[in-house]
Amino acid sequence: MLTAHLLFGALFQGVGPKAWSDVETSTNEARWSVIAAVVICGFVLGRKTVLHRAALRRHAVVARIMAMVVIAAVAVGMSSMWAYLLVQWHDPAMVGARMGQSEVVATGRIVEPLKSSSLRDADCQAEVDLSSVRAQGVESRSSARVRVFADKHACGMLSRGAAYSMRGVLSEAEYGATALWLRLGSWQDIVRIRKPPVYERIRAHMQERFFIAASRLSDQGKVLVPGLTMGTLGQDHVSSNGQWVDGLVDEAYATRMEDSFRDAGIMHLMAVSGGHFTLIAMLVRRMCARLLLPRCATACCIALGYGLLASMMAPGDSVSRALIMGWLAAAAMMVGRRPQALSALCCTAIGILLLKPSMATSYGFALSCAAVLGIVTLARPMTTALAAIMPKPVAAALAMTIAAQLATLPIQVLMEPQIPLLSCVANLLVTPVVSYSTLLGLAALACAWINVDMAFAFACLASAGTRVMEVVARSLADAPCSVLPWKDGIAGALLVLAVELTAGYAVARLTKRANRPCEREGSDAERFTRNPARRMGIWIEDTVRMLGDGRQLAWKETIAQRRATGRNPCGTPVVQKLSWASPSHGIGAEHDEGINRGGCAAHFLRRRRTRRSRR
Template sequence: MNTATHIVHDAPPAIAGADWMLREQGSRDWRMLPVALALWASSLASHIGFDRWPGQQRIDIPTGSFDMTILPITVFAIMMVLTLAVLCAAFHTKARWAGTIAVCLAMACVGGITAIAADTAEWRDPAAIWARNQGGLTQVHATVSAPVIASDLRDYDCRIDVRLNGIAPAMQGADDGFRHSSADVRVYAAESYCSRFHRGATYRLSGTLQEAEYGHMPLWLLLQGGDPVVQMANGPPYRTAIEHMQQSFFLITEQLSDQGRVLVPGLTMGVLGQDYVSVSPPGHVGSPLDDTYAATLEERFRRSGIMHLMAVSGGHFIMLAEAVRRLCRRWLICQQLSAGAIAGAYLVLALLVYPSDSVTRALIMGLLGAGAYALGRRSQALSALCWTVTGTLILEPEMSQSYGFALSSAAVLGMVLFAGPIGKTAGRILPEAIAQMVAMTMAAQLFTLPIQILMEPELPLLSIPANILVSPVVGFSTITGLMALACAWCLPWLAGTLAWVASAGTLVMERVAMWLGGSTWSVMPWPDGIAGALLVLLIEAACMVIVMAVSRFARRRTMQDIRPSGQRFGSSRRVRFAIWWQETRRMLHVTASDGST
């Protein structure tokens, strides 16, 4: 028995009971994981419950009525009673798990209340009331919150996401002015109006306001009338500069082949070439993009399981942070200034690319990592992910319903928890580089597959080989694409060269997607809905148990093969009992000898 064991056994009960604190490691801090999961589950359940609450009951409740608060108050009271009960049990029993459950219940209470409050505010917004009850022609004041992209609705050429500032629900007869509104609306416009929209600017828009037929946006505004778009205020200067950089980059990519025009903007900014609405300068006439080829390429990417490459994710931020960190080290810049430079680079990248929920997750996690770097601490991916999810869902409760945020968080969780063990196991039979690629792909898909089943009931069977084949060129093409985006506004010749180099890497992706995605057995139909997602989780858990059992069996066989002759290597109940009996007899013999003396 060594010294550490003596210390633990001879310590008072309070110190011995806190031995788990001595074994705690920051690199595997799981404490916030159950809290984040409880918050997410509560928020999502509250959204679903609110949506299933009979709409007629919600319509009949007047604004400001006390009855509207019965549901959140009831949920809050129940959760608080449960939390207090668990805290009392933890105080009396001094059980560590009871405290964890109490914190999870408290955060579940917070998640449910914020979700119901957000849904209630959205339901009682004047724009939502008008679209739900009357609808028809109206005027709104709105600020553009996202770049203009191609329309997914027939008879319209582009769509723009805006945040309302006010609405005039009665345009005929009554003149009661604009009412304040903060609803998110998706605007559909004809080609002649697409070029008038600029991100960050404020407009007066006229059209038909209605409830959305699909998508995450709750309301649609279909522009119509004599002059439906009137600009009231310009956007901030930095928004104008960013928009100019983006337009210059797209003008550069128009000089590439069709695959480069589609894939280079998608890999760099998260917007496929066919989704960008060209706002070309006067006199510029670009060659048309083959829409059939673009649609086929997008479908093949999806079927081959590499569609995630066409969205901005944490990989962009990691590569940018590593480049900035190395540059600061070369110039011997202090750690705090380096962290500030990394955070600034994160913010600039988030402004340059297309806004999405995965970008939000990556930005917040990156800023947390930069803060840890400034304090001289190692960044902890799991803890940063849990705090990111917790803070985001409290401030933006609708994120719990976002597939993009869920996919991004699930991929990071899988890679943090399982990339190491899978890579270690795969490294026994594969080269190190290939083993790491396989580990990252498999780990990311462990938790994203159930979410993908909820979105589309099919399994991509060739996603692992597809990701392995394109992995060598992803980072290279991403970096050159970002460099082309950064210098397109001032050095178009250099940006053109960099974009062409990036398109050489995306050509490899295009060939892989066309080859693997075109196979008839690239995807397998799967049961849809929650049942299909649970079935995937069950199969993954069974496979994990089988792999662990086989690995343990192989390890035992290997240990038996290398054990010394005539000696037992390992431990069993019989061996432990024999050792204990020998030590007991020896102790009793020594005690008897001392007594006789």
């Protein structure tokens, strides 16, 4: 889908959709990076083919089926992305924006909460899905998404879920994921067409009461408690009750703290991810177990808890991924099957990308999927390896952090060309307080609409944990070796990937060599390998030993004659066949004769019992 995205932009002379990476790279760097990647992949594939020829022949049918599935998935993905880009390209709003900045009257619905503006000449911003746009007296239907920028007087009139008619200047976006910007003039240019639904008003009321409780905390609590609980930092929140408050959070302090969290490598804690859903699932499962509810009822309660949690969180790509994976796990529990995280991740990623192709260019979705992939595939073997040198809980926490960091590091380099060297240490230090603060923050959010004072008590306890995060972030971010500058763009991401693969291969080889049994000096044991000369020597030694011992050769002829007849001296069939005995054992013939005699005696006893039974 990214290939289709880049191909669409190249065919339309680069004026179409923006590239996936905002970092510009030169043509030579991109060319040499692609050549190096192709050479490395070709070498690895060729080596695997040579070493596993027999396995490839055995699994040829499965490989062909898998290749057909992959080809079909690629075709469907590129077709879906191409259709989405064509619709977006021919949208009237996009056509008007490509012709230059123009004044339009846009009608649409706000689909996300208001946030602080990223532009200096505006106070807030909102994401709006358009339904129609009127330019130069001509009104046309539109399905584009625009980012609306407004001042503080207009921000008090905007609320999530409501439909508005807005007059402003439409232009192409200068940065960000949204392709269009709409700058409003004043509050007089906004007309509300439809009020928000009931559930939107209930959600907005609960969130506003939570932010009122959090506003009574200290500066770090105002910023970090909403971020850890809902995924919205305190400085980014804009009230949706029509009241604009200036100076609620110190902007300089909030910016410095955000930079510290990013340099320390724990900025992902301020986004809603699978950790929130895991905590809710554990809590609901224990409550259902205490009430002795059946498995189906427990699965339904978990799925309902996931839906309520996602509705109260700030909308994001990671929330969508975690919600769908959680529902798949709940469905597996309902039918009595064990949830499979890797299969659920693959199905979730494919489904989301096909239904919403714009997610293919989302850094948040890529980081979320990569982190889950790293944890699922690498966390368990890393935990086993680290448990040999440290306690099991510490090894599990450190392994999960390293696995997620290794999988997401190439994408992080695309976003910002630096590597947080102390990320593992920072995550390990804040792990004991993350779950504690998250549960208390969710408790404050759940009871804020009932009693603000009760919510403030829970928020105070949660801020004690976020205080630990602040101290860790500042201490590690101020260290001289906290951040390593790196090559930017695709070349930097491929370089990080190459370093990780090389390090992983070296660790695997060293581990295999360390686990290999050492050869003792003076021992008769010798490692057996595939060697034609060695096999020929063994055959010659056995032949000389066999021909040099006449008695053993005669014994083998006797055994061969008896096996050829297939019967014992008494006429009964041979019950047990003997394998060839080693010449070092001198009991081959005697043991064989004893068995034959035993076979004759057993045959005689069976005939005697048969005669008595007939009488």
